[in-house]
Amino acid sequence: xxxxxxxxxxxxxxxxxxxxxxxxNGSSVxxxxxxxxxxxxxxxxxxxxxxxxxxxxxxxxxxAYDTVKGSDYLGDQDAISVMCEExxxxxxxxxxxxxxxxxxxxxxxxxxxxxxxxxxRTFFVADxxxxxxxxxxxxxxxxxxxxxxxxxxxxxLVMEDGECCGVTAMDMRTGEIHTFRAKxxxxxxxxxxxxxxxxxxxxxxxxDGMAQAYRAGGSLMDMEMVQYHPxxxxxxxxxxxxxxxxxxxxxxxxxxxxxxxxxAPNMMELASRDVVSRAEQTEINEGRGVxxxxxxxxxxxxxxVINERLVTIREAGIDFAGADMVYEPVPIRPGMHYIMGGIxxxxxxxxxxxxxxxxxxxxxxxxxxxxxxxxxxxxDTLVFGKRSGLHAAxxxxxxxxxxxxxSSAKDEKVRIQALLDRTDxxxxxxxxxxxxxxxxxxxxxxxxxxxxxxKAREKIKELQGRYQNVIVQDKGKTFNTxxxxxxxxxxxxxxxxxxxxxxxxxxxxxxxHTRKDMPKxxxxxxxxHVVVTRTEGxxxxxxxxxxxxxxxxxERKY
Amino acid sequence: MxxxxxxxxxxxxxxxxxxxxxxxxxxxNDTTILLDSLIQVRExxxxxxxxxxxxxxxxxxxxxxxxxxxxxxxxxxxxxxxxPKSGNTITIEPAGNMPVIKDLVVEFNVFWDKVKAxxxxxxxxxxxxxxxxxxxNEAMQHLVGVTGCIMCxxxxxxxxxxxxxxxxxxxxxxxxxxxxxxxxxxDADSVRLGELNEYGGIWDCTRCMQCVEVCPKGxxxxxxxxxxRDKAMQYGYQNTYGARHATAFTELIKHGGTLDELRLPIKxxxxxxxxxxxxxxPIGIRSQLKGKRPPIFHKAIPGVxxxxxxxxxxxxxx
Ligand SMILES: Cc1cc2nc3c(=O)[nH]c(=O)nc-3n(C[C@H](O)[C@H](O)[C@H](O)COP(=O)(O)OP(=O)(O)OC[C@H]3O[C@@H](n4cnc5c(N)ncnc54)[C@H](O)[C@@H]3O)c2cc1C
Ligand code: SF4
Ligand code: SF4
Ligand code: FES
Numbered sequence: 001x002x003x004x005x006x007x008x009x010x011x012x013x014x015x016x017x018x019x020x021x022x023x024x025n026g027s028s029v030x031x032x033x034x035x036x037x038x039x040x041x042x043x044x045x046x047x048x049x050x051x052x053x054x055x056x057x058x059x060x061x062x063x064a065y066d067t068v069k070g071s072d073y074l075g076d077q078d079a080i081s082v083m084c085e086e087x088x089x090x091x092x093x094x095x096x097x098x099x100x101x102x103x104x105x106x107x108x109x110x111x112x113x114x115x116x117x118x119x120x121r122t123f124f125v126a127d128x129x130x131x132x133x134x135x136x137x138x139x140x141x142x143x144x145x146x147x148x149x150x151x152x153x154x155x156x157l158v159m160e161d162g163e164c165c166g167v168t169a170m171d172m173r174t175g176e177i178h179t180f181r182a183k184x185x186x187x188x189x190x191x192x193x194x195x196x197x198x199x200x201x202x203x204x205x206x207x208d209g210m211a212q213a214y215r216a217g218g219s220l221m222d223m224e225m226v227q228y229h230p231x232x233x234x235x236x237x238x239x240x241x242x243x244x245x246x247x248x249x250x251x252x253x254x255x256x257x258x259x260x261x262x263x264a265p266n267m268m269e270l271a272s273r274d275v276v277s278r279a280e281q282t283e284i285n286e287g288r289g290v291x292x293x294x295x296x297x298x299x300x301x302x303x304x305v306i307n308e309r310l311v312t313i314r315e316a317g318i319d320f321a322g323a324d325m326v327y328e329p330v331p332i333r334p335g336m337h338y339i340m341g342g343i344x345x346x347x348x349x350x351x352x353x354x355x356x357x358x359x360x361x362x363x364x365x366x367x368x369x370x371x372x373x374x375x376x377x378x379x380d381t382l383v384f385g386k387r388s389g390l391h392a393a394x395x396x397x398x399x400x401x402x403x404x405x406x407s408s409a410k411d412e413k414v415r416i417q418a419l420l421d422r423t424d425x426x427x428x429x430x431x432x433x434x435x436x437x438x439x440x441x442x443x444x445x446x447x448x449x450x451x452x453x454x455k456a457r458e459k460i461k462e463l464q465g466r467y468q469n470v471i472v473q474d475k476g477k478t479f480n481t482x483x484x485x486x487x488x489x490x491x492x493x494x495x496x497x498x499x500x501x502x503x504x505x506x507x508x509x510x511x512x513h514t515r516k517d518m519p520k521x522x523x524x525x526x527x528x529h530v531v532v533t534r535t536e537g538x539x540x541x542x543x544x545x546x547x548x549x550x551x552x553x554x555e556r557k558y
Numbered sequence: 559m560x561x562x563x564x565x566x567x568x569x570x571x572x573x574x575x576x577x578x579x580x581x582x583x584x585x586x587n588d589t590t591i592l593l594d595s596l597i598q599v600r601e602x603x604x605x606x607x608x609x610x611x612x613x614x615x616x617x618x619x620x621x622x623x624x625x626x627x628x629x630x631x632x633x634x635x636x637x638x639x640x641x642p643k644s645g646n647t648i649t650i651e652p653a654g655n656m657p658v659i660k661d662l663v664v665e666f667n668v669f670w671d672k673v674k675a676x677x678x679x680x681x682x683x684x685x686x687x688x689x690x691x692x693x694x695n696e697a698m699q700h701l702v703g704v705t706g707c708i709m710c711x712x713x714x715x716x717x718x719x720x721x722x723x724x725x726x727x728x729x730x731x732x733x734x735x736x737x738x739x740x741x742x743x744x745d746a747d748s749v750r751l752g753e754l755n756e757y758g759g760i761w762d763c764t765r766c767m768q769c770v771e772v773c774p775k776g777x778x779x780x781x782x783x784x785x786x787r788d789k790a791m792q793y794g795y796q797n798t799y800g801a802r803h804a805t806a807f808t809e810l811i812k813h814g815g816t817l818d819e820l821r822l823p824i825k826x827x828x829x830x831x832x833x834x835x836x837x838x839x840p841i842g843i844r845s846q847l848k849g850k851r852p853p854i855f856h857k858a859i860p861g862v863x864x865x866x867x868x869x870x871x872x873x874x875x876x
Contacts, residue, residue, distance in 0.1 A: 036670070036709075039612055039620050041618075043613070043618055092690055095690045096682075096690075096691070097680065098741070100698045100701045101690070103694065104695065105695070107695070109690050125702070131706075132705055136680075139678050139680070202612040202615075239615075308699070315616075316615065319616075428601075430605075474608075476660075477571055478570045479659055479663050482606060
C-alpha cells in the first residue's frame with residue numbers, strides 16, 4: 001500500500017497545478033497518470049487563456065459578465081467571479097514559471113480576440129498555448145520533485161464509511177494492482193470526448209474520473225451541456241482553433257456569404273460557440289453547405305500572420321483536409337469538443353463525497369454553465385486546480401488516515417481477472433465504442449429532441465448490457481492496452497448514461513442544449529442545474545439553483 | 559489500395575519472448591494516416607497489437623516509431639508517402655535507442671532521465687517582478703521553435719551517437735537546454751553551459767543531421783546544439799576537450815569550407831590520445847555501415863572564400 005496526504009489523479013493542467021499548490025503548502029503529494037504528464041490532453045489547447053489584467057485597463061467584472069452571458073445564465077456567478085478575479089494572477093504566475101507568452105511591442109504580454117468577449121483578453125503562445133503551459137507546469141513538477149506515478153491507470157475510488165480514502169490503480173508496465181491510501185483525493189482526470197464519435201478530443205479522454213465518482217456516489221452536474229465547436233474537420237474531427245476567427249477568419253456558406261450576419265450581426269464569427277455552431281448547422285441543414293460542411297476562410301490574413309500565429313492549424317488543414325488555408329477556404333463543421341458538466345464541486349474543489357475533490361474538465365463548479373467561452377477552460381483548470389490543491393492540503397492536515405487494509409486492490413484483482421478469463425462472450429470493445437459514439441453524435445449533438453434522446457437512452461442501455469459480454473483478446477500482464485480500453489469503455493458508457501439522463505430532464509433550450517421540440521429558454525422553470533447521481537434503479541435526478549449575484553438573466557444577443 | 563503493414567512484435571509475457579514480424583493488410587487511400595491504419599488493426603483485426611497514441615494531431619508526442627528504418631510520428635504521416643518504389647509493404651518497428659517493453663512501446667524513462675539531467679526549469683535570479691517579466695516579442699518568438707518540441711523521442715530514436723554512447727544527453731534534452739539558455743529571463747546560463755560542456759554534452763554530437771531530418775516539429779536539435787557550442791565558447795569555456803574540438807572545427811572549416819569529420823577527432827584529442835580515439839571508432843564504423851560516412855578526401859567546396867570571409871567577419875567582431 002502506498003500512503004500520501006494528497007493524491008492527485010491526472011497530470012494535465014488541473015492535476016499538476018493542484019499538486020504544486022499542495023506541495024508548496026507542505027503536504028506529501030503524489031500524482032497518478034495513465035500517460036506521461038506532457039501527453040495529457042491539455043496540450044491540445046491551441047488558442048489561449050483568458051484573463052482581465054487590471055494594470056492595462058481591463059476589468060475582471062467585464063470578463064465575468066461575458067462568461068455569465070456566454071453560459072446562457074446557467075453559470076454560477078459567485079464561482080465565475082472567483083475565476084475571473086484570480087485569472088490575472090494565474091496567468092502572471094505561469095509567465096513567472098517560464099511560459100513564453102507572445103508579447104506586444106513594449107515587451108508586455110500580448111492578447112488576441114476570442115469568441116463571446118467584447119474585449120481582447122486571450123493570452124497565448126503562438127497556437128500551442130496548452131502545450132506551452134503543460135510543459136512549463138511539468139518543469140515545475142520536476143523542479144519540486146513531486147512524485148508522479150507515470151503510466152498507472154486508476155481503476156476505482158476506495159470508499160470507507162462514505163468517505164473517499166484512496167484509489168486502486170494498475171501499474172501498466174507490470175499489470176500489478178495496488179491500493180493508494182490518501183487523506184484527500186483530487187480527481188483531475190479530464191474530459192470525456194471519446195463518448196462521442198467523432199470528437200476533437202484525444203483518445204485518452206474517456207471520462208474515467210467522472211464515472212469513478214458517479215459509481216462512488218458523487219454528484220454530476222450540467223452533464224447535458226456538451227459543447228460542439230464550430231470549426232472541426234470532417235475527416236477525423238480535428239480542431240481548427242477559434243484563434244483562426246480571433247485573428248479575423250471568416251465563415252462562408254456555399255454561396256460565399258458570411259452567413260453569421262444573419263445570426264449575430266454584432267459579433268459575427270466571434271459570437272459564442274453554441275450560437276455559431278447552431279448557425280452553421282442551420283446553414284448545412286437548409287442546403288447551403290457542401291458535403292455537410294461550411295467554410296473557414298483565412299486567405300485575407302496573409303501567409304505571414306498565418307505562419308506566425310496559426311501554424312499548427314495550417315498544418316492540420318493540409319494534413320487532414322488537404323486544404324492550405326493560405327490559399328483556399330477550409331471545409332469545417334461543428335464537432336463535439338468539451339463537456340461543460342462534470343463532478344459537482346464548490347469553488348475549492350470540494351465534492352459531495354468527503355475526502356474527494358475534483359478540478360479541471362472533469363469537474364463542474366459551474367463556471368461554464370450552458371456554454372463555455374473559448375480560452376476559459378485552461379483558466380478553469382489553473383484557478384480551480386490550485387484552489388483544490390490548497391484546500392485538500394489543509395483538509396489533510398486536519399484528517400487522520402483511515403485504516404483501510406488492502407481489500408480494495410484484492411477486489412479489483414478479482415474483477416479484472418474475471419474479465420480476462422471470460423470465455424462466453426462475443427463482443428469487442430471497438431465495436432461497442434463506435435456504436436456508442438455514433439449514437440451520441442446523432443442524438444445529443446447541436447440539435448436535440450425528445451424522440452432522439454429516448455432512442456439514445458435505449459441504445460446506451462443495450463450497449464451496457466452487451467458490454468458484459470466483451471472478450472479481451474490480450475491476456476498478458478505487461479502494457480495490456482486492450483484491457484485498459486475495455487475498462488475505459490465501461491467508464492464511458494456510464495458517462496453516456498449520465499449525459500442522456502440529464503439531457504432528457506432539461507425541458508427547454510439553453511446554451512448548448514438546444515431542443516427542436518422546445519426551442520425557447522424558460523427561466524421561470526429551468527434557471528437551475530440538473531444534478532445526477534447513481535442509484536440501483538439507474539440515474540436519479542435532483543436540482544441545484546443557479547447562483548445569481550449581480551447579473552440578471554437577459555435575452556442573449558451577439 | 560491494399561497495403562501490408564509488417565510490424566515488429568515482442569510480447570514479454572509469452573513463454574519464450576522473442577521479437578518477430580507480423581503482417582497485417584489494410585485498405586488505404588491517398589490521405590490515410592499511418593496511425594489510423596494501426597488503430598484499425600488494433601480495433602478490428604488484432605486487439606493485442608500494442609502502441610502508444612493519444613492526440614492524433616502531432617501534439618502529445620506518443621506515437622514515434624520506426625518506419626522503413628527511420629523514426630516518424632505515426633499520426634503525422636500518410637501511408638502512401640511511406641510506400642517503397644516497388645511493392646506495397648511498410649515495415650514498422652519500435653523507436654530505437656530505447657529498450658522495447660512490448661510491440662511498439664519502448665521504455666521512455668531513458669528519455670526523461672536525460673531531459674531531467676539538464677535541469678529543465680526556468681532559473682531566474684531573485685524574486686519575480688510584480689507583473690510579468692518584460693521581454694521582447696522577438697526573443698519569445700525565437701523560443702517558439704524550440705518549445706514546439708513535443709518530447710516524442712523521434713530524434714533520440716535515430717541519433718547516431720546515442721547508438722554507441724548511452725552517456726550522450728542526446729538531441730531532445732540538449733534542445734531543451736537551449737530553450738533556457740536562450741531565454742532572456744533565465745540567469746543560469748553560465749552554470750548550465752559549464753555542465754553541458756562536460757562529457758556527454760554539446761561536444762559529443764557528430765552533426766549527422768539525423769535528428770533534424772526526423773523531427774516532426776521542426777525543432778532542429780542539431781542547430782540548437784551548435785548554438786549552445788557558440789554560447790559556451792562566448793562564456794569562455796575554452797580549455798576543455800569540447801572547446802578544443804570546436805577550435806579544431808573552426809580551423810577545418812576555414813581551411814576547407816566544410817567539415818572534415820575524419821580530421822576532427824585527431825585535432826580534438828591530439829594524435830596520441832589513443833584511448834579517446836578508440837572510443838570514437840564505433841561511430842566511424844556505424845556511420846560507414848549506414849552510408850553516412852563523410853568522403854575521405856575533402857576538397858575545398860566552391861565558395862570556400864565566402865566561408866572564410868564570414869569567419870573573418872565574426873572574428874573581427876569579437
Ligand atoms: C483540441 C482542443 C483544443 C482546446 N483549446 C482550448 C483553448 O484554446 N483554450 C482553453 O481554455 N481550452 C481549450 N480546450 C479545452 C482544454 O484543453 C481542456 O478542457 C483542459 O486542458 C482539460 O485539462 P485537465 O487538466 O482537466 O485534463 P487533461 O489535460 O485532459 O488531463 C487529464 C489527466 O488525467 C489523467 N487520467 C485520466 N484518467 C485516468 C485514469 N483512469 N488513471 C490515471 N490517470 C488518468 C490523464 O493521464 C491526464 O494526465 C481545448 C480542448 C481541445 C480538445
Ligand atoms: S546531429 Fe548530433 S544530436 Fe542530432 S542525431 Fe546526429 S549526433 Fe545526434
Ligand atoms: S526535438 Fe523533435 S524529434 Fe526530438 S523529441 Fe522534440 S519534437 Fe520529437
Ligand atoms: S498520437 Fe499524439 S503525437 Fe501522435
